[in-house]
Amino acid sequence: MYLRFSLIVLMVWFAQPVCAKSAEIVINEIKTKYKNTLSIDAFSLRYHFLNNVYRSQNYWDMQTPNRHMSIRSIDVDMVNKHFYDNDILYFAGGRLYDRVQFQNDTHSYFYEKNASTIGKGVLSRGMDNFDRALPYTLSNVDFLTIRPLLRESDIKKHIKVTYDNETNTFLIAHQDASQKTVKYIFDATTLRLKSLDQGAGGGRFEYNNVQTINGFTLATEVNKYYTGDSSPTYISFNADFYAIDKIDSDKLKLPAGYGPVIKAGDGVRQATKIAENLYVVTDSSARHNSVFQVNGDEITLFGASPSERVAKQTLSLIEQQFPTKRITSAFITHPHLGQIRGLKVLVEQGIEILADAYSISAIKAYGPFAQHIDHFKFKQIEHEQVIQGAQFYILENMSAKRQGFVYFKDAQIIFQSGFMHIPFDNTIATVIPNYTRAFIHFIRENDLVFKRIVGNFNNNNISVEVVDKTYEAKM
Numbered sequence: 001m002y003l004r005f006s007l008i009v010l011m012v013w014f015a016q017p018v019c020a021k022s023a024e025i026v027i028n029e030i031k032t033k034y035k036n037t038l039s040i041d042a043f044s045l046r047y048h049f050l051n052n053v054y055r056s057q058n059y060w061d062m063q064t065p066n067r068h069m070s071i072r073s074i075d076v077d078m079v080n081k082h083f084y085d086n087d088i089l090y091f092a093g094g095r096l097y098d099r100v101q102f103q104n105d106t107h108s109y110f111y112e113k114n115a116s117t118i119g120k121g122v123l124s125r126g127m128d129n130f131d132r133a134l135p136y137t138l139s140n141v142d143f144l145t146i147r148p149l150l151r152e153s154d155i156k157k158h159i160k161v162t163y164d165n166e167t168n169t170f171l172i173a174h175q176d177a178s179q180k181t182v183k184y185i186f187d188a189t190t191l192r193l194k195s196l197d198q199g200a201g202g203g204r205f206e207y208n209n210v211q212t213i214n215g216f217t218l219a220t221e222v223n224k225y226y227t228g229d230s231s232p233t234y235i236s237f238n239a240d241f242y243a244i245d246k247i248d249s250d251k252l253k254l255p256a257g258y259g260p261v262i263k264a265g266d267g268v269r270q271a272t273k274i275a276e277n278l279y280v281v282t283d284s285s286a287r288h289n290s291v292f293q294v295n296g297d298e299i300t301l302f303g304a305s306p307s308e309r310v311a312k313q314t315l316s317l318i319e320q321q322f323p324t325k326r327i328t329s330a331f332i333t334h335p336h337l338g339q340i341r342g343l344k345v346l347v348e349q350g351i352e353i354l355a356d357a358y359s360i361s362a363i364k365a366y367g368p369f370a371q372h373i374d375h376f377k378f379k380q381i382e383h384e385q386v387i388q389g390a391q392f393y394i395l396e397n398m399s400a401k402r403q404g405f406v407y408f409k410d411a412q413i414i415f416q417s418g419f420m421h422i423p424f425d426n427t428i429a430t431v432i433p434n435y436t437r438a439f440i441h442f443i444r445e446n447d448l449v450f451k452r453i454v455g456n457f458n459n460n461n462i463s464v465e466v467v468d469k470t471y472e473a474k475m
Contacts, residue, residue, distance in 0.1 A: 046240035084251040093398025119423030275411030289460035301330035311342030334400040335362035358402035397435040417456035
């Protein structure tokens with residue numbers, strides 16, 4: 001009888017939370033664990049990350065979604081609200097997107113080292129950019145992302161701790177100043193952060209592979225999940241971390257030769273005639289450009305659906321200018337998000353989608369269209385097919401498995417989207433993708449005489465001279 005009673009007592013004892021402690025004790029233990037990091041006011045972080053670009057539909061082949069790699073260097077001064085962020089993004093096919101943003105006491109700017117999108121222009125980010133960017137940066141370092149938790153003044157009111165003996169972890173639910181609940185899961189033995197869940201819209205992060213770098217112990221692999229993704233949206237690998245006194249002053253100013261600050265577009269889309277029955281649609285920024293061709297009572301669009309907003313504006317403009325004519329079709333160059341995001345607006349107007357076989361299959365596979373895809377009308381376009389004087393070319397390149405452009409022979413005008421990335425100021429990038437050179441080689445080899453190339457983005461008047469300079473630039 002005594003033995004049986006003892007076994008029951010032992011079973012009850014083992015069933016109890018072996019680590020149950022008050023929230024105040026737990027927070028103090030974590031502070032002790034990370035005491036050598038609490039005085040860090042400025043730091044440098046170097047890491048690279050893989051971007052699951054399937055999420056944004058910018059893959060090379062929709063059947064084998066790929067990840068793009070970025071290498072990032074960030075310096076942050078949390079006291080003075082200064083930062084320098086250099087992100088080098090490597091796209092398929094050799095495109096290099098080398099971008100910088102920084103904030104000092106008076107300015108917050110964005111510019112490109114490679115000049116592939118905005119040239120030598122500069123974007124003003126606003127002095128609240130530090131506060132917007134800091135949470136994303138801190139989420140890469142486990143002992144920095146828990147700072148709000150360790151600085152909570154009313155622990156009893158805003159922090160709850162729950163233990164899980166089966167996984168040897170404890171969950172801390174923290175209600176922050178905005179009344180949002182952030183959930184942290186720690187290993188109960190090591191007090192290392194295992195995951196962070198910021199709730200709807202905030203992302204979930206998993207911290208793995210703990211190593212010591214320059215005297216600081218941190219997770220070197222961070223898996224980041226956004227918008228309900230089942231696989232990591234980003235996978236970050238921390239390579240270097242160290243505390244600094246301040247950021248190098250040269251990093252907090254624009255390099256020589258950059259400017260002016262690019263003003264936001266006025267949003268007023270206008271149609272300008274560029275040849276007989278051919279019009280370009282754009283606003284003052286030339287960020288989004290499309291073309292339409294008038295064929296009797298019918299109109300065909302090219303590049304009109306980068307977003308639902310732009311698609312609606314374009315349709316409205318054309319209907320006002322040509323009220324007696326009907327928009328019947330729209331050509332999609334390739335199935336990246338910047339070309340297809342606004343398609344639903346066109347389809348709702350009964351507009352037929354012109355695209356190659358691969359692009360059609362990718363559009364059909366795009367999740368947001370699933371409930372409406374039965375209403376899409378497609379017409380498959382073949383390489384070198386001519387419709388109403390417009391000749392279509394469908395090429396395979398390293399940016400998209402199939403990508404098309406259209407040549408208006410009589411007007412000597414080409415419309416293209418992803419083959420050339422020419423900034424508004426016609427700056428030639430320091431590194432040119434191999435698919436851009438292949439495109440230029442193709443139009444030369446096929447004697448496509450042109451006087452103007454309309455780019456879907458950033459530049460709608462690319463001259464022969466700029467094309468020649470681009471071809472001669474470095475790959």
